[in-house]
Amino acid sequence: MEILLQQLFNGLTIGSVYALVALGLTLVYGILHIPNFAHGALYMMGGYITLTMMTSYGFHYWLAILVSMLVVGLLGVLMERFIFYPLREAPPIHDKIAAIGILLFLEAFAQFVWGADYQMMTSPYSQVINVLGLTFTLQRILIIVAAIVIMILLYVFLKKTFTGSTIIAMSQDREGANLVGINTHKVAMLTFMISGALAAVAASLAAPINLVFPGMGHLVILKAFVIIILGGMGSIPGAILGGYILGFSESLGATYISNDYKDIIAFVLLIVILSVKPTGLFAKGGH
């Protein structure tokens, strides 16, 4: 029972990180219908920038995260402007390849600047807490709480503010949004900004319990793709739900099936889903 509870808690932690990454990915997909393969690289950059801010400049953890969100967000905007915008009329195979090019570049860049070693990020919240015979580190609780706060903020922003609703409008109908006077270029840039910031915050939160290294985005991005296919490409609630489902199934699978093969669970899940429903669960009409 204790093991189960402990694993459920772990699942909740991993699920929160997955959900944040998947949210960024699904927002971009909803707006531009691009599967951004470079999103994992943004995640990795987020981790490194937070780490650098803390070690080299002595910034506080939260301040470092904030800087990282801004920088990676801007990186996202640059990507949209210089790469995806010129390719908007190109066949769909092109922006996938372009995204892979960015991914390769950013990974090599990180290795060039920060080296290939695995690095530890020390967070100020490494205390261990005992509740009802279960042991938590404070960082894990922080991940869960921070993820929920961010999701609520994002929800309020998208639903209650004017700027937020332009994003929703554009994901529903790009031309329609253009017709009613929404500047779709600005919205696209804003979406990439948010997407990059979400990746950065997810990486910075997860880094103290994992490690920071150039390939840290590989598995996360693949799993984020699994999640958004699970939850419907472009669907925001789907990304959150899918993130938690994957988090739980992985931590339970690692305990009760096999720790070696826990990374396969996500992909087997995806292969099963796409085999049964080639357009993903909850696919929206049209795309």
Add this chain to the structure above:
Amino acid sequence: MSTIFQRKNVIIAVILFAIAFPYLTDNTYYIHIMSLAFIWTIAVYGLNLLAGYTGYLSLAHAGFFAIGAYSIGLLTVKAGLNYWLAFILAILITSFLGLLIGLISLRTKEHFFAIYTLCVGYVIYLVIDKWDSLTGGVRGLIGIPAPANIGPISFQTPVSLYYLILFFMLLAVLVAYRIVNSLTGRTYIAIRNSEELALTMGIDTGKNKLVVFVISTAFAGVAGALYASFIRFIGPEVAYTTVVFDLLTFLLVGGIGTLTGPIVGTLLIVWISQQLQFLQDYRMLIFGPVLTLLVIFYPRGLVGGFYAWKMKREHKRAMKANSAKSSDSAIGAKDQVKEG
């Protein structure tokens, strides 16, 4: 007619150069690099048939490459089969797995297909990496034999192995050429340009896509099997996604959807990488942006760019000739009027 002869001459010259190559250099390292480049070329031709001509970007090809490599490795090292029997079986195994995966993955389209195959590739990698008892896990598979003799011909020296690989590479190019210049090739292009339209015209898109997927995986299998017996050692990293990204870079630089693109791109990038050895892990600092910039500005790579430039030049020349002719005839007409 003269252009056809020219093209034929160029091809013959290139093949002659490839045959003479081991005698032009004493450096066995160069022969090694060239052989390796030819092996990659085979895989890239396979990827080109699928991604370039049919428009389905498969990111699982490193996985199929690894299946070919591991099949021949396991069949010769662990099962002790005859080399050439194992070679044929390795290709059959790869194609069969390609058929199974193709059956499911081709139900998806565009983005879903890319993501699906990326995940399939990753699953293949994880299985090879974790299935210690069969594949040797991270330690890899050691002691894969070189190709066995065929009659009196032995493949123990680097030069003879080079010729064997060259033979398979030329065979791959020939097969790709025959496919692309046949009705089947036209069918694939029709599917790439618009699947709905192809379907409306009565093309069985499902069957055609499956066939090209299996052919494409068979190419990857041949390349993998050759790679295993050329390097004599394989590890799980041959299945990793970086390998498929490499293949994609070769294809993109050369020209996706062109017949000469794969060989031009692969040879060029492999040789440049050799020259930039000091960069090693950082070579993607250059190739990453190159990939992105090419897709934006030269989506059909060097070969596609070259053809576009040539067509433009010919068009200009034709325009000039036309206008010269029309002005000539105008002058002629004036003269006639005067005379009249």
